[in-house]
Amino acid sequence: MKIWDIALMAVHNLWSQKMRTALNLLGVVISSALLLMTFAATRGASDGVMNIIDSSDQTRQFLIIAGHKPNTTVPASATEVKGDLDPAKRKRFEEALRKKWIAANARRVYMTSDVLRQLRAIDGVASIVPRSALNCKLSLDDRSTSGSLVGISLKDQSIKFRLACGEIPASEDHDGVLLDEYTAYTLGYQSQQQLEELIGKSIECLVNLGSKTPKAANLLRALGPAASQIDLTTLSRFSSSVEQLAEKMDEVGLTQEEKDAVRLGLKQLSIVAPANSAESTEKSALASNADTSASERKPNERSFIIRGVVKRPSEEEGVGFLQFTGAPRLASVYINSLEKEPLNFQRSGFPGFFTAAGEVTRNDQLASVVGKLEAMGLRIRSAVAIVEKLKEETGKARLAIGALALLILLVAALGISNTMIIAIIERTPEFGIMKSLGASDGQVMWLVLLEGMITGILGASLALAISIAVAPLASELCRHYIELRLKSSFNQAIFTFDATDILIVFFLAATVCTFASLLPAWRAAKLDPVVAMKR
Amino acid sequence: MIHASRLTKIYGDTDNGVKAVDGLNLKIESGQRVALLGRSGSGKTTLMNILAGLDRPTSGEIIAAGKSLFELSPAEIAHYRQTSVGIVFQSFQLIAHRTAIQNVELPLILSGMNAANRKQRVDECLERVAIEHRRHHTPAQMSGGEQQRVAIARAIVSKPPLLLADEPTGNLDSLTADKVTQLMLDVVAENKATLVLITHDQNLAKTCATRTIHMQDGRFISDEIHAEATA
Numbered sequence: 001m002k003i004w005d006i007a008l009m010a011v012h013n014l015w016s017q018k019m020r021t022a023l024n025l026l027g028v029v030i031s032s033a034l035l036l037m038t039f040a041a042t043r044g045a046s047d048g049v050m051n052i053i054d055s056s057d058q059t060r061q062f063l064i065i066a067g068h069k070p071n072t073t074v075p076a077s078a079t080e081v082k083g084d085l086d087p088a089k090r091k092r093f094e095e096a097l098r099k100k101w102i103a104a105n106a107r108r109v110y111m112t113s114d115v116l117r118q119l120r121a122i123d124g125v126a127s128i129v130p131r132s133a134l135n136c137k138l139s140l141d142d143r144s145t146s147g148s149l150v151g152i153s154l155k156d157q158s159i160k161f162r163l164a165c166g167e168i169p170a171s172e173d174h175d176g177v178l179l180d181e182y183t184a185y186t187l188g189y190q191s192q193q194q195l196e197e198l199i200g201k202s203i204e205c206l207v208n209l210g211s212k213t214p215k216a217a218n219l220l221r222a223l224g225p226a227a228s229q230i231d232l233t234t235l236s237r238f239s240s241s242v243e244q245l246a247e248k249m250d251e252v253g254l255t256q257e258e259k260d261a262v263r264l265g266l267k268q269l270s271i272v273a274p275a276n277s278a279e280s281t282e283k284s285a286l287a288s289n290a291d292t293s294a295s296e297r298k299p300n301e302r303s304f305i306i307r308g309v310v311k312r313p314s315e316e317e318g319v320g321f322l323q324f325t326g327a328p329r330l331a332s333v334y335i336n337s338l339e340k341e342p343l344n345f346q347r348s349g350f351p352g353f354f355t356a357a358g359e360v361t362r363n364d365q366l367a368s369v370v371g372k373l374e375a376m377g378l379r380i381r382s383a384v385a386i387v388e389k390l391k392e393e394t395g396k397a398r399l400a401i402g403a404l405a406l407l408i409l410l411v412a413a414l415g416i417s418n419t420m421i422i423a424i425i426e427r428t429p430e431f432g433i434m435k436s437l438g439a440s441d442g443q444v445m446w447l448v449l450l451e452g453m454i455t456g457i458l459g460a461s462l463a464l465a466i467s468i469a470v471a472p473l474a475s476e477l478c479r480h481y482i483e484l485r486l487k488s489s490f491n492q493a494i495f496t497f498d499a500t501d502i503l504i505v506f507f508l509a510a511t512v513c514t515f516a517s518l519l520p521a522w523r524a525a526k527l528d529p530v531v532a533m534k535r
Numbered sequence: 536m537i538h539a540s541r542l543t544k545i546y547g548d549t550d551n552g553v554k555a556v557d558g559l560n561l562k563i564e565s566g567q568r569v570a571l572l573g574r575s576g577s578g579k580t581t582l583m584n585i586l587a588g589l590d591r592p593t594s595g596e597i598i599a600a601g602k603s604l605f606e607l608s609p610a611e612i613a614h615y616r617q618t619s620v621g622i623v624f625q626s627f628q629l630i631a632h633r634t635a636i637q638n639v640e641l642p643l644i645l646s647g648m649n650a651a652n653r654k655q656r657v658d659e660c661l662e663r664v665a666i667e668h669r670r671h672h673t674p675a676q677m678s679g680g681e682q683q684r685v686a687i688a689r690a691i692v693s694k695p696p697l698l699l700a701d702e703p704t705g706n707l708d709s710l711t712a713d714k715v716t717q718l719m720l721d722v723v724a725e726n727k728a729t730l731v732l733i734t735h736d737q738n739l740a741k742t743c744a745t746r747t748i749h750m751q752d753g754r755f756i757s758d759e760i761h762a763e764a765t766a
C-alpha cells in the first residue's frame with residue numbers, strides 16, 4: 001500500500017466522521033493559534049525593541065575611561081582579611097582590598113597619543129574623541145572674546161544636524177573649524193546673512209596651555225594614588241605651601257645642595273614645570289580654582305578658517321535613551337579632534353586623556369570592540385550589557401509564553417487522544433474488515449497515525465489562517481492600549497509572523513497529534529479481526 | 536491446493552473448553568467447489584476462519600500456497616489474506632462510510648495497485664456483479680442483495696485462488712439468494728477459483744458443489760465427491 005493512498009484514505013475517514021474531526025480540530029486550532037499568536041507577539045516585541053536599538057546611534061557609542069593596567073597580580077598579603085568572618089563577607093572585604101591595592105599600586109592607563117592610535121586602529125572603531133576642552137581667546141576682525149576649543153569627530157552626525165550654515169570641514173582641512181552661533185553673536189555676527197558671511201573667514205585662537213605655576217592638580221597627579229589618602233583641604237593647603245616653597249626657594253635657609261635636590265624632586269614630579277610648559281587639567285576639581293593670570297600664560301597661537309556655524313543643542317537633544325557618552329560638549333569653536341589633540345599633548349606632565357567618546361561603524365561591532373578596549377585596561381560604559389540583557393529577556397519571555405502555549409497544545413493532545421480512542425473503539429469492525437481483507441498491522445497503524453497527523457496539520461493551517469486574519473484587529477486593540485499606556489504613538493509592528501515560527505507550530509501540532517494517536521493506532525493494529533468483525 | 540492436518544480449535548481452557556474444530560484433516564484440490572454443511576454451532580465458521588488465516592488453530596497445521604500458514608509472520612499472513620483468499624460474509628461486512636466503489640477498491644489499495652488500474656478492475660467487478668448503478672452508494676443506501684453483490688465483487692477483485700463464503704445468502708430472501716449464489720458460482724467458474732461455501736441448504740450443496748462435507752461437533756461426518764456438478 002502506498003503512503004499516498006493511506007493518506008487519502010485517512011482524509012476520507014476524517015471527512016466521513018465530521019463531528020469527531022471537527023471536535024479534534026477545534027482543540028488543535030485553539031492551541032496552535034495561541035502558540036502562533038504568542039510567537040508572533042513576542043517576535044513583534046523583540047523586533048520592536050531591536051528596531052529601536054538598531055536605529056539608535058547611541059548603541060554605536062561608548063564612553064572610555066582611563067583604567068588600570070590589566071592582569072595586575074595583587075599580592076596575597078594585601079587582600080588578607082583577619083578575624084572570624086563568614087565567607088561571603090570575607091569575599092566582599094577581600095574584593096574591596098584588592099580594588100584599593102590596584103588603585104594605589106597598579107599602573108594607570110591614560111589615553112596617550114600611542115593609546116589613541118591603537119584604539120583608532122581597532123577594527124570597527126569609527127571614531128575616538130577625547131573629552132576635553134581647552135580655554136582660549138578668540139579674535140575675529142577687531143573683536144575678541146574668551147571661549148573654549150573642543151575636538152569633534154567629523155563623522156559625528158549630530159553636529160551635522162546642528163549646522164546653521166556652511167558645512168563640516170573636510171578631513172584633510174587642517175585649519176577648518178565650526179563656530180558656535182552664540183560666540184558668533186558676541187563677535188558681532190547676528191543675522192543669518194551675517195553668519196553666511198563668516199564662512200571662509202579666519203579666526204585667531206590663543207590657546208591657554210596652562211600656568212607655569214605648580215598647581216594642586218599637578219601635585220595631585222604627582223602624588224598619584226597616595227592623593228586619595230589626603231583630604232582636599234589639606235591637599236590644597238599642602239599644595240600652596242609647595243608652590244610657595246618653589247617660588248621662594250631663594251628665601252629659605254636651605255643649602256644650595258638641598259635647594260637643588262628639592263628643585264630636582266619637584267621637577268621630576270612635574271610640580272615645577274620646565275620653563276616653556278605647564279599644564280592645567282580637565283579632571284581636577286581643584287584645577288578650576290587654579291589661578292591663571294594672563295601674565296603667566298605661555299600662549300599658543302593658531303589661525304583657523306571658519307567652515308560653518310552651529311546651533312547650540314537643546315537639553316533634550318543632548319542625551320538619549322541608551323546614551324553613555326554624556327551630553328555633547330558646548331564650545332565656542334569645534335575642531336577635528338585629531339587637530340586639537342597635539343595641543344593637549346604639548347602640556348608637560350599631561351599623562352593622557354582621562355575620558356573619551358567612541359563610536360563603532362555598525363552596532364553589531366560594539367560588543368567586540370568594547371571587549372578589546374577592556375582587555376587594554378580601559379573602563380567602558382556602553383549599551384552592550386543592556387542590549388544583551390534586552391535580547392536575553394525577550395528571548396526568555398518568548399520561551400516562557402511558548403511553553404505555556406505548548407502546555408495548552410499538550411492538553412489538547414490529551415483530548416484528541418481520548419476522542420481518538422473512543423473513535424477506534426467505535427470503528428472496531430472497520431479495522432477488523434480491513435485486516436480480513438489483508439491489511440497488515442503496520443498499514444492499520446499508519447492509517448490511524450496519519451489521521452492524527454493530518455488533523456494536526458489541518459488544525460495548524462486553520463490556526464494560521466485565523467491568526468493572520470485576526471492579527472490586524474488584535475494589533476489595533478493592542479496598539480490602542482500601548483499608546484494609552486505609553487502616552488505616545490507606537491509604530492512598531494505588534495504581530496510578526498515569521499516563517500520559522502510557523503514551521504515550528506506546524507511541526508509541533510503534527511507531532512503532538514501523531515503522538516496522541518499512537519496508542520489508538522496501536523490498539524487498532526492489534527485488533528483480532530474475527531473478534532473485531534463480530535462487533 | 537490446501538492441505539490441513541489435525542486441526543483443532545478449542546475455545547476456553549484446553550481441558551474442558553469447547554472443541555469447535557476437533558482434529559480435522561482436509562485436502563482441497565484447486566478448482567474444487569466444496570459445500571460445507573452442518574447445524575449451527577458445528578464449527579463451520581471456525582474452520583473457515585482458520586482456512587482464511589483470520590484465526591489460529593489451537594493445534595494442527597495448514598499448507599496453503601505451498602507454505603505452512605501458521606509458521607508465517609503476521610505480515611506474511613496478512614499478505615496471504617490479501618493475495619490468496621477472498622471472503623464473503625453472511626453479514627456482508629462492508630465499511631459503512633465507504634461507497635460501493637470504495638469498498639471494492641480496498642483490497643487493491645492494500646496491495647498497492649495504482650489508481651488507474653484500480654479503477655479499471657473495480658469497474659469490471661462492479662459490472663460483473665451488476666451493481667454499477669450503485670457504485671456511489673454507501674451500504675446503508677443499498678438492499679441486502681445489492682450489499683452482498685458488492686461484497687462478492689470485493690472478494691473477487693484481487694482474483695484470489697480461494698473464495699470462502701460463510702452462509703452468504705443467510706440474510707437474503709430466497710429469490711435474491713438464488714441470484715446471488717448463481718452469481719458467485721459464475722465468477723468462481725470464470726476465475727477458475729476454489730470455492731468453500733458454507734450453507735445449510737442440502738439442495739444448494741447438491742446442485743452447485745463438486746464435493747459436500749457434513750460437519751458435526753467439530754468433526755466431518757461425511758465427505759462426498761460428486762461427479763461434475765450440474766451448475
Ligand SMILES: Nc1ncnc2c1ncn2[C@@H]1O[C@H](COP(=O)(O)OP(=O)(O)O)[C@@H](O)[C@H]1O
Binds near residue numbers: 555574581
Ligand atoms: N469466540 C468464541 N468463543 C467461544 N466459543 C466460540 C467462539 N466462536 C465459536 N464458539 C463456539 O464454537 C462452536 C462452533 O462455532 P461456529 O464455528 O461459529 O459454528 P457454526 O459456524 O457451524 O455455526 C460453537 O459451539 C460456538 O459456541
Ligand SMILES: [Mg+2]
Binds near residue numbers: 576579580581701
Ligand atoms: Mg457460522
